[in-house]
Amino acid sequence: MTATLGRRSAANAPETGFLARVTAWVLAVGGGIGLLAAGTLTVEKVNLLSDADYVPTCSINPILSCGSVMTTPQAAAFGIPNPLLGIAGFAVVTTLGVVLLAGVRLPRWFWLGLQAGATFGVVFVHWLIYQSLYVISALCPYCMVVWVVTIAIFLYTTLHNLRRIPASSPLARLAGLAGYHSVILVAWYVVILAAILHRFWDYWSTLL
Amino acid sequence: MTRNTRLTLAMILVVILVMLGLMTYNRSNAPSAVAGDTGEGVDPAVLVRDDSHRLSTAADGRVTLVEFLDFECESCAAAYPAVKEILATYQDRITFVVRYFPIPSHPNAELAARAAQAAANQDRFAEMYTLLFENQDAWGHQRTPQTEAFVGYARTLGLDLDRFQRDLDDPATAARVDRDKADGESAGVQGTPTFFLNGRQLTQVRTQGDLVAAIDAALAG
Numbered sequence A: 001m002t003a004t005l006g007r008r009s010a011a012n013a014p015e016t017g018f019l020a021r022v023t024a025w026v027l028a029v030g031g032g033i034g035l036l037a038a039g040t041l042t043v044e045k046v047n048l049l050s051d052a053d054y055v056p057t058c059s060i061n062p063i064l065s066c067g068s069v070m071t072t073p074q075a076a077a078f079g080i081p082n083p084l085l086g087i088a089g090f091a092v093v094t095t096l097g098v099v100l101l102a103g104v105r106l107p108r109w110f111w112l113g114l115q116a117g118a119t120f121g122v123v124f125v126h127w128l129i130y131q132s133l134y135v136i137s138a139l140c141p142y143c144m145v146v147w148v149v150t151i152a153i154f155l156y157t158t159l160h161n162l163r164r165i166p167a168s169s170p171l172a173r174l175a176g177l178a179g180y181h182s183v184i185l186v187a188w189y190v191v192i193l194a195a196i197l198h199r200f201w202d203y204w205s206t207l208l
Numbered sequence B: 001m002t003r004n005t006r007l008t009l010a011m012i013l014v015v016i017l018v019m020l021g022l023m024t025y026n027r028s029n030a031p032s033a034v035a036g037d038t039g040e041g042v043d044p045a046v047l048v049r050d051d052s053h054r055l056s057t058a059a060d061g062r063v064t065l066v067e068f069l070d071f072e073c074e075s076c077a078a079a080y081p082a083v084k085e086i087l088a089t090y091q092d093r094i095t096f097v098v099r100y101f102p103i104p105s106h107p108n109a110e111l112a113a114r115a116a117q118a119a120a121n122q123d124r125f126a127e128m129y130t131l132l133f134e135n136q137d138a139w140g141h142q143r144t145p146q147t148e149a150f151v152g153y154a155r156t157l158g159l160d161l162d163r164f165q166r167d168l169d170d171p172a173t174a175a176r177v178d179r180d181k182a183d184g185e186s187a188g189v190q191g192t193p194t195f196f197l198n199g200r201q202l203t204q205v206r207t208q209g210d211l212v213a214a215i216d217a218a219l220a221g
Helices: A001-008 A018-050 A065-071 A082-101 A108-136 A141-162 A170-201 A199-208 B003-031 B074-093 B109-120 B125-134 B148-154 B161-169 B173-188 B210-221
Strands: B052-057 B064-069 B095-101 B194-197
Touching: A001 A141, A018 A082, A018 A141, A018 A170, A082 A108, A108 A141, A108 A170, A141 A170, A170 A199, A170 B003, B052 B074, B052 B125, B064 B173, B074 B095, B074 B125, B074 B194, B074 B210, B095 B109, B095 B173, B109 B125, B109 B161, B109 B173, B125 B148, B148 B194, B161 B173, B194 B210
Parallel strands: B064 B095
Antiparallel strands: B052 B095, B064 B194
């Protein structure tokens, strides 16, 4: 093990760099925030199930519609409520972030496992964004918190793995994207923000 | 400052400026302050148009109750029996007007409003209104268009089905529904059901008793 680390020390140098620290913090804090949001959604789901008299209000306000979003089939896409997936996934991500902050160096296969999970998460979240905007036509604040942190977790995990692509690979150039990590993140959020503004423009304009 | 930081901050700045620009543009284009927020009465001409549907008409024209509703809204279906009883009790002592206010998150609300309008074109609005609410469980909250259910109600009412179908798809029908919704928005309607009694939005109405008390007060006043 020590021998391996010694041999690869040059390649691993960025581990201690600025981006590595940012990635660890994104995983720890983002995972924690995602965990809180998923936990809150689970508690609300239980309250919703236990209140048989619950009548959702019919409001054009797209952000006061947690009830209407949570009662849709999309809220349990895999047969179990989505927040339960979130609790499991975000707990793992938080733990990993804390482990990284503690200075532990994780093997490559471990990062690839995280990449697989984060990729599943980010694809799922974009399907939910699409459903929320164009099919359900309602927003749910806690769900949007999950969108924000999942995108950040996916981006920083991906950039970490891209930087470890061997220089001989044609994909190695992609590692340069890491230098623009926050530009990519903000641009990503801006696209989603624009979609939300555009979709609910009629409503937002009544507020002004 | 790294290039990444500079670009990120520049992008955030641009987004803030664009949002401010949109807000200013929108504000200068806004017709006027939304009534209803101010607690003042709303222009009666906006609340009741000549072509608005009346389920009852007051002989003396003193008390007018307007409901903005969405046929797919559970709260509107919950209010429906109360409204029905009020109509039976007061009959020609109040004018009761129904305005369309379909909410986008209800997949069949707009289509249901068009079905009601297509029935109205054959002078059977009240009957379609009743059928839509009494059968909301059957057609509401379905992801697919419930055209067949609505045509079925038209058949039950003995309407001219060819004309009903044609009116259902006619852009003029959709425009008629949109005009109601636009009037609702300019009157400050944010959700359904929203009631206006003699031009004032009833914001504290929770039960049938509240509604009856408000009507009685208007009749006495």
